Amino acid sequence: MDPILETKQLSHIYSAGTPFERTALDGVDFRAYPGEYLGIIGHTGSGKSTLIQHLNGLLKPTSGQVLFQGTDIWSDPKITRQTRFRVGLVFQYPEYQLFEETVYKDISFGPQNMGLDQKEVDRRVRAAAYFVGLRDDQLEKSPFELSGGQKRRVAIAGVIAMEPQVLILDEPTAGLDPEGVESILGNIRDYHRAHNATIILVSHSMEEMARTVDRLVVVNGGKLPFEGTPREVFQHGDELERMGLGVPQLTRVFHRLRALGVDIDPSVYTLEQAKGAVLDALAKRGKALEKGVE
C-alpha cells in the first residue's frame, strides 16, 4: 500500500544562521498509511511537534520533502493550502486558540475558511460537536465559560469539522483526569472508525500508546530509531529506557525476568499477552524437564 503521508530525508533547523541554531529534525524518513492509527512517541524536545508541523505544511523543511498522496506539498501554494485542510492538526493545549463569541462559531472557523456553503458548514459543525460529546445547548455558549476539558473538546471539534483525511493530535490528553483521557481517546477512535481516517497521535506516555495505536514511531534527537507494532518496539526496552521513555510497567517486569535468566518473551504489554507469555514459558520448561527425566 502507498503511504498517504511521507517525508523524505526531512531536516529542520530552527533559527539557522544565529547562535541559537538548533537541528530539530535530521534526515527523517517517515511514513503514514491510509486508515492506520499511528503513534509518535519521544522524550521532551525530541522533535515530535516539529515533525508533525511539517506534515500539514505549517513548517517548511530546511531540506528534504513532504509528500501527501505522492505529491510534494510545497510544489504549489494552492497545494500547501489544500494540505492544511486534508491533514488536520490539533496543537498541544489547543484550548488557547479559541477566539469566537460562541462555541458554534469557533468550530465553524475551519469549514468557513474552506469555502463551503452554509448548509454544509452547519452539518459539519454539528457532526464534529457530536463526535467530541458537546451538547446542543453548549454550542451557543461562549467558549470562555467552559471548563478546561470542555474547551479542549471545542478545539478538537474545530479541526474535526474540516473532516480531514489525516487527523494529527499533539498530546491531546495532556493535563486531563483519567476519565477525560479515556473519553477523548474514545472520541478520536470514533472519528477514526466513522471516516476511515488516518490518525496520528503524539504522546510521551507508553501506557497510553500501547493501548491505542496499531503502529508506533519513536523519535529521539531528531531521528526515528525504531518503528513497528507496539510489541516490536517494546523489544528494545533497554534502548527506550536510555532515551528516557519508560516501557509499560508490565513490559518492564518481563524484561527484568529475562535479565534474571528466565526464557520468556519480554515484549508483552497487556495482561492477556502476559498470561500467554507466562504459560508459554512454563510449557517450555515443562518440556525441558520431561526430556531431562527421559
Add this chain to the structure above:
Amino acid sequence: MALKDITLGQYFPGHSPVHRLDPRTKLLAVVLYIVALFLAQWFVSYAVMFLVLAGSIAISGVPVKSILRGMKPVVFIVVFTALLNLFYSGGDTVLVRFWIFTITLEGVFRAFFMVVRILMLISGTFLLTYTTSPILLTDGLESLLSPLKKLHAPIHELSMIMSIALRFIPTLIEETDKIMSAQRARGADFESGNLIQRAKALLPLLVPLFISAFRRAEELATAMECRCYHGGEGRTRLRQLKYRGADWFTLALFLAVTVGVGVLGHFGL
C-alpha cells in the same frame, strides 16, 4: 523566517570580560562613548574611536556578522543621511556640478563621517544589549537612577515594570507564533487580501493573545502577592551589583578616551 528569529538587540549569552562587567559600567561607558563620538572631528579622532569599538567587540567575542546583521534595519536612514549631507553641505571645493546638485569635497567628508558616526553609534549600543541581559540592564538603570528616589520619582516601580515587560517579550512572541500556527492549521490566511481583510484576519490571533496575556498578568500578580511583594522599600536583591577592578579600569579608560577625543576634536583632528 519565524518571528522568533528577529534578533534586533537580543542578548547573546557569554562569559567574556565584556559580559562580566557591571551593567552600570557598561551603561556609563556607552554614554561616554556616545559623547566622544559627537566630539570626534577628523580621521585621527575617528580612528581612536574605531580602535575602542573594534577592541571591545573583539574582547566580547560577539561575531561581527551578528553586529552587521543588526544594521540592516537602519540602512535606509544611513543612506538618506549620507545623501542629504552629500548634497546640502555647502563648501568651496566643488567636485561635480549637475542639474541643481553640487557636490563639494567638504560635503563628501561630512557625509562620510556622518555615516561612520551613525554606524559606530549603533554598533556600540548593540554591543551593550548583546552582552548584557535585559534584567541586568534594568538593574543597572535602577541603580544609576536611584538618586532620583530622593525626589520621590518611582524608580523602583518603573524598573520593575520594565523588567517584567522585557521578560515577557520572548514569551509573547513565542505565543504569537504558536497561535498563528494553530489558526493557520484551520485555514487562516494572514498574508493575502486587502487591508480590511487582513485586519479582520488578525482577530483569531489577537483575541487569544490578549486573553493569554491577561491571564499571565493575573497569575504573575497573584504569585508576586503570595510572596509578599510590596514595592521597593527595604527590598534586598538576589543579584548584587558589585564594582570590581575591571569596572574601574573600564570607566577610567572610557573617560580618558572621551577627554582625549575631545581634545583632538578641539584641534580639529
